[in-house]
Amino acid sequence: MLENIALIREVHNHTPVRIAQEEAKVYLNKINRIDLGLKRPHQCNEVEVFYIMIIRALMTNEKNIVILNPLAILKNIEFLAIAMRNLAILNETKNIIILENEINRFHYEGMLVFQ
Amino acid sequence: MILKFIESIGDKTINIVFEFLEASKFVYLCVTHMFKPHSYNPAMRMVLTKQIYFTSVGILPLFVMMAMFFGSIIIGIVIVLATEYNLESSIGSIIINFVMDEFSPFFTALLISLRSGAAINTEIAVMNVNKELNTLREYKIDLIDYLFLPRIISGMISVTSLSIVFAIIMLSSGYLVTLFYMNMDLHAYSNLLLSAVEVKDVVVLVSKGLAFGFVITLIPIYSGIKTTNSYTAIPISVLNGMMKLFIAIFLIEVLSLVIQSL
Numbered sequence: 006m007l008e009n010i011a012l013i014r015e016v017h018n019h020t021p022v023r024i025a026q027e028e029a030k031v032y033l034n035k036i037n038r039i040d041l042g043l044k045r046p047h048q049c050n051e052v053e054v055f056y057i058m059i060i061r062a063l064m065t066n067e068k069n070i071v072i073l074n075p076l077a078i079l080k081n082i083e084f085l086a087i088a089m090r091n092l093a094i095l096n097e098t099k100n101i102i103i104l105e106n107e108i109n110r111f112h113y114e115g116m117l118v119f120q
Numbered sequence: 121m122i123l124k125f126i127e128s129i130g131d132k133t134i135n136i137v138f139e140f141l142e143a144s145k146f147v148y149l150c151v152t153h154m155f156k157p158h159s160y161n162p163a164m165r166m167v168l169t170k171q172i173y174f175t176s177v178g179i180l181p182l183f184v185m186m187a188m189f190f191g192s193i194i195i196g197i198v199i200v201l202a203t204e205y206n207l208e209s210s211i212g213s214i215i216i217n218f219v220m221d222e223f224s225p226f227f228t229a230l231l232i233s234l235r236s237g238a239a240i241n242t243e244i245a246v247m248n249v250n251k252e253l254n255t256l257r258e259y260k261i262d263l264i265d266y267l268f269l270p271r272i273i274s275g276m277i278s279v280t281s282l283s284i285v286f287a288i289i290m291l292s293s294g295y296l297v298t299l300f301y302m303n304m305d306l307h308a309y310s311n312l313l314l315s316a317v318e319v320k321d322v323v324v325l326v327s328k329g330l331a332f333g334f335v336i337t338l339i340p341i342y343s344g345i346k347t348t349n350s351y352t353a354i355p356i357s358v359l360n361g362m363m364k365l366f367i368a369i370f371l372i373e374v375l376s377l378v379i380q381s382l
Contacts, residue, residue, distance in 0.1 A: 012163050013259060016260075016262075017260070
């Protein structure tokens with residue numbers, strides 16, 4: 006998945022492949038999931054795909070990131086808490102907006118570390 | 121009844137014209153992107169390198185064997201026929217014309233279209249059905265720069281270079297036939313070929329290789345992005361793409377014969 010994540014920088018900023026992949030590794034290291042870099046898409050579970058999507062979005066030049074229905078991506082409520090914690094670890098500079106169904110609001114209560 | 125018949129003709133004509141205009145626009149976009157330095161970003165260059173490897177290096181062992189096999193047989197047949205019709209004096213130019221102008225680029229084009237053309241068509245069609253193309257668009261990744269251009273350029277480079285390799289191997293293996301059939305030594309054989317080679321032959325070989333390489337990748341890509349959103353549409357897309365591709369290859373071949381005969 007390393008190539009997958011690094012692609013954004015290579016295309017948008019014309020960053021050389023090696024440097025873009027190093028940047029991707031820094032993000033993966035932050036959540037102690039450097040192993041994800043060597044996996045193929047079909048080898049990743051829902052939460053791993055979620056991390057890849059988030060890191061890829063963080064590597065864009067956009068200021069705001071909108072996550073639409075995280076639970077629909079994660080598929081399992083048990084993953085939500087750890088995914089949100091890692092999301093807070095990964096993000097340093099961007100505004101992350103989560104759009105979720107009202108019915109799922111209580112799943113997020115008490116775990117949001119960002120406004 | 122007659123009105124409906126006329127309507128259906130009009131409908132089909134309009135559809136064909138629109139399809140032609142759409143395809144022309146796609147060709148125009150690909151060609152213009154080819155000349156934009158901005159298209160050559162690091163990701164594109166990496167895909168291009170991989171594509172060249174998969175298209176021309178991966179096929180090399182099979183390709184060399186086929187060139188040697190066909191080379192000795194076909195050159196043998198050409199020599200036998202030329203001797204039969206008392207054309208020994210122009211045997212060098214017959215071999216060069218046949219090998220460089222016609223057989224090498226055509227055979228290479230057929231082989232690459234069967235191997236890589238079908239693969240590219242399937243790959244793009246699957247990406248289209250799986251909405252991967254939409255994801256790339258969402259991330260503002262230009263599909264032409266990242267997906268299509270590396271494949272087109274790789275096709276052009278691969279078919280041209282493999283045509284040259286094919287011609288060289290074919291002419292070299294042809295020596296064996298001349299040695300046994302005509303008792304011709306290597307020096308005489310190489311002189312025969314070198315004196316027959318003209319700049320025109322090299323130009324024809326390279327330009328046909330580039331033209332074949334362009335259509336071998338462009339038509340499958342276009343067919344792939346036109347796939348409707350279901351898995352059952354993928355084999356139909358490949359089938360249609362390959363049919364159009366073979367028609368295009370024959371048209372280029374005919375066009376080159378017409379141009380050469382002028």
